[in-house]
Amino acid sequence: MKTLLIPVLFLGTTLGLRAEDGHQLWLRARATAPVTVVLPARNSALLTTARQELQLGWQGAAGATVTLSLKNDKAIRYDGFRLSARGVQASTERGLLYGVFELLRRQQTGQPVSAEPSNPSYELRLLNHWDNPDGSVERGYAGKSIFWRKDSALVVTPRDKALWQQYARANASVGINGAVLNNVNASPVILSAEYLGRVKAIADALRPYGVKTYLSVKFSSPVLLGGLKTADPLAPAVVKWWQGKAREIYQQVPDFGGFLVKASSEGQPGPQDYGRTHADGANMLADAVRPYGGLVMWRAFVYSPSDKDRAKQAYNEFVPLDGEFRDNVIIQVKNGPVDFQPREPFSPLFGALKKTAVMPELQITQEYLGHAIDLAYLAPMWEECLQSDTYQAGPGSTVARCTNGSVYRQAHSAMAGVSNVGLDRNWTGHDFAQANWYAFGRLAWNSVAQSAQIAEEWLKLTFQNAAGGAPPPADWNTQFLTPVAQLMLASREAIVDYSMPLGLHHIMSATHDHYGPGPWWAPPRMRADWTPPYYHQAAANGVGFDRTKTGSDAVSQYQEPLASQLNDPATCPDQYLLWFHHLPWTFQMKSGRTLWDELALHYDRGVQQVRQFQRTWDQAQPYVDAERFAAVQNKLRTQSGNAVMWKDACLLYFQQFSHLPIPAAVEPPMHTLEALITYDTPPRPPRPARQP
Ligand code: GCW
Numbered sequence: 001m002k003t004l005l006i007p008v009l010f011l012g013t014t015l016g017l018r019a020e021d022g023h024q025l026w027l028r029a030r031a032t033a034p035v036t037v038v039l040p041a042r043n044s045a046l047l048t049t050a051r052q053e054l055q056l057g058w059q060g061a062a063g064a065t066v067t068l069s070l071k072n073d074k075a076i077r078y079d080g081f082r083l084s085a086r087g088v089q090a091s092t093e094r095g096l097l098y099g100v101f102e103l104l105r106r107q108q109t110g111q112p113v114s115a116e117p118s119n120p121s122y123e124l125r126l127l128n129h130w131d132n133p134d135g136s137v138e139r140g141y142a143g144k145s146i147f148w149r150k151d152s153a154l155v156v157t158p159r160d161k162a163l164w165q166q167y168a169r170a171n172a173s174v175g176i177n178g179a180v181l182n183n184v185n186a187s188p189v190i191l192s193a194e195y196l197g198r199v200k201a202i203a204d205a206l207r208p209y210g211v212k213t214y215l216s217v218k219f220s221s222p223v224l225l226g227g228l229k230t231a232d233p234l235a236p237a238v239v240k241w242w243q244g245k246a247r248e249i250y251q252q253v254p255d256f257g258g259f260l261v262k263a264s265s266e267g268q269p270g271p272q273d274y275g276r277t278h279a280d281g282a283n284m285l286a287d288a289v290r291p292y293g294g295l296v297m298w299r300a301f302v303y304s305p306s307d308k309d310r311a312k313q314a315y316n317e318f319v320p321l322d323g324e325f326r327d328n329v330i331i332q333v334k335n336g337p338v339d340f341q342p343r344e345p346f347s348p349l350f351g352a353l354k355k356t357a358v359m360p361e362l363q364i365t366q367e368y369l370g371h372a373i374d375l376a377y378l379a380p381m382w383e384e385c386l387q388s389d390t391y392q393a394g395p396g397s398t399v400a401r402c403t404n405g406s407v408y409r410q411a412h413s414a415m416a417g418v419s420n421v422g423l424d425r426n427w428t429g430h431d432f433a434q435a436n437w438y439a440f441g442r443l444a445w446n447s448v449a450q451s452a453q454i455a456e457e458w459l460k461l462t463f464q465n466a467a468g469g470a471p472p473p474a475d476w477n478t479q480f481l482t483p484v485a486q487l488m489l490a491s492r493e494a495i496v497d498y499s500m501p502l503g504l505h506h507i508m509s510a511t512h513d514h515y516g517p518g519p520w521w522a523p524p525r526m527r528a529d530w531t532p533p534y535y536h537q538a539a540a541n542g543v544g545f546d547r548t549k550t551g552s553d554a555v556s557q558y559q560e561p562l563a564s565q566l567n568d569p570a571t572c573p574d575q576y577l578l579w580f581h582h583l584p585w586t587f588q589m590k591s592g593r594t595l596w597d598e599l600a601l602h603y604d605r606g607v608q609q610v611r612q613f614q615r616t617w618d619q620a621q622p623y624v625d626a627e628r629f630a631a632v633q634n635k636l637r638t639q640s641g642n643a644v645m646w647k648d649a650c651l652l653y654f655q656q657f658s659h660l661p662i663p664a665a666v667e668p669p670m671h672t673l674e675a676l677i678t679y680d681t682p683p684r685p686p687r688p689a690r691q692p
Helices: 002-008 010-014 045-057 093-109 158-173 193-209 236-252 278-292 310-321 379-386 399-403 431-445 451-463 476-499 532-536 562-567 574-580 595-619 626-658 673-680
Strands: 035-038 064-070 081-083 087-090 124-128 178-180 212-217 258-261 295-299 329-334 357-363 414-418
Touching: 035 045, 045 064, 045 093, 045 193, 064 093, 081 093, 087 093, 093 158, 093 451, 124 431, 158 193, 158 431, 193 212, 193 236, 236 278, 258 278, 278 295, 278 310, 278 329, 329 414, 357 379, 357 399, 379 399, 379 431, 379 451, 379 476, 414 431, 431 451, 431 476, 431 626, 451 476, 476 595, 476 626, 562 574, 595 626, 626 673
Parallel strands: 035 064, 064 087, 124 178, 124 414, 178 212, 212 258, 258 295, 295 329, 329 357, 357 414
Antiparallel strands: 081 087
């Protein structure tokens, strides 16, 4: 039985054929002991998966018997489970599968089995793929889409199916139970009959691993695909069109999860085009999927060109609608009020919507954190957001508790992560970016999990048995695990330091797709709120965006005592200082230094840190396979150079306004501002000479 099952998974395709290309993620093939699995007596693909996994990964006593039992238990909620010496107990089949993965993870990382129930913090733990039907991936840095491709788009090959299955398996191993298969900038064709055929094939591949399928939809689909004259959510013909579409989808995919919608945002159509509200739009779609148990995730990432503060817009549009949404609608809110910057305060919508389910949206793909070039372990950033206290229902109303049902009653709870997966052999472009996929799942399962523990777990699973299952050398923990975990934990703060410290944000270049510095970037006639000078406001009198009560007053969207704390530069944490304040270059910081000196020291510290990462990684060489060692080493080298560019660009650019010297303790710039600007804004190629 075992040998029959193996070829469909990782072993047959990778082991022995390719060395260490990272394709196996944290699910590495290992030598296993025989195990007998006792399943509930029912026919189920999920249970078959659970048995397969035990047989593929069992590291316990040879010949042991593991029993998977389905039982209702008040202490277990959603797809939670309980482990025991006998096996796994859960109230759903998914719960059994997650319990099996947990059991194996404990064996593989040397942790004891505990009998405490393990319950997910969020009911729904979803990846959002910004994948387009032509195979491209918006903000994707790991190759083309694993779901869609341009050529022979709709032919499903055995290779497609195997890959989708591997993808679903990786998700299941960390408790991710849903995937939105296409970009929120949605193409209407995704809802055409031919595309729905492929959606069905994908759903069939994901289902045995407990991963539900969802789609992003374009609000104007009734016009663009259905030929109607309007997409007005209150028009009967539109309502009917969506009802018909929902029926068609559920015929193909009976357990379809629902729709994700980006509406009235960045040029996408939406209910406001027809004088209707977000609630009108979301509720109409929610009613269409309700008969089948479907959900609508409606994004709050809305802003329109305006001279006012972009950071305030989502709150202003959504808070007045609190309580008007159906209970199968969840408002999906990015962690920060602007846009996935290296550091933002939490979005003030968390906790402020009290009668509406709200879900956090995190970005796993590194749009503003160095693409797949820079090493950025993002769990500390997500932990920072999830543990932020909103004070909306008294102290302790953290973002996590305001969204997972602990503070407010809500019919559904969910968390989404914008995926970093593509066709690259190692799935995520950077070998360490796999850790972010992993960490997202672990945090969605347990919103108080610690990033340090997740990093250690991931490192053990991913690197410990590098030599095909051989035990690691005795000093592996001290020489590899500890220093590399430290590197991971410091990596996000290093990026903040060398790119946007002290609350600076959105000062990247748009020329290079949001990679690299661009504090100057402001082409003529460009929307102001798409340009860095709008955000940093650098001038002779200082730097930073004034969001205080006397500025844009964004600060008042936060609950007290936070609003007052943020409003006063003396009490505003340094890390958010220039987010909320416009301050003179000579402003005295808590450290006693001037703002200018402090800024310069942060930029320099970021650069020095990346150099330290290079050293740490070089020393780890004896403990890593050659292929992954070299790949990471190369990327760190590029990152190191780019960190210097960030530091030089920002310090030299801001110096034009501060007119202050770069402190002696800071490494002097190695680039000129002119060279950096020229690199960022290449001159247009000369027009071809006219034929005489
Ligand atoms: O961060 C911005 C990205 C867009 C993205 C948008 C969004 C999918 O630059 O590429 O579009 O956010 O989240 O909708």
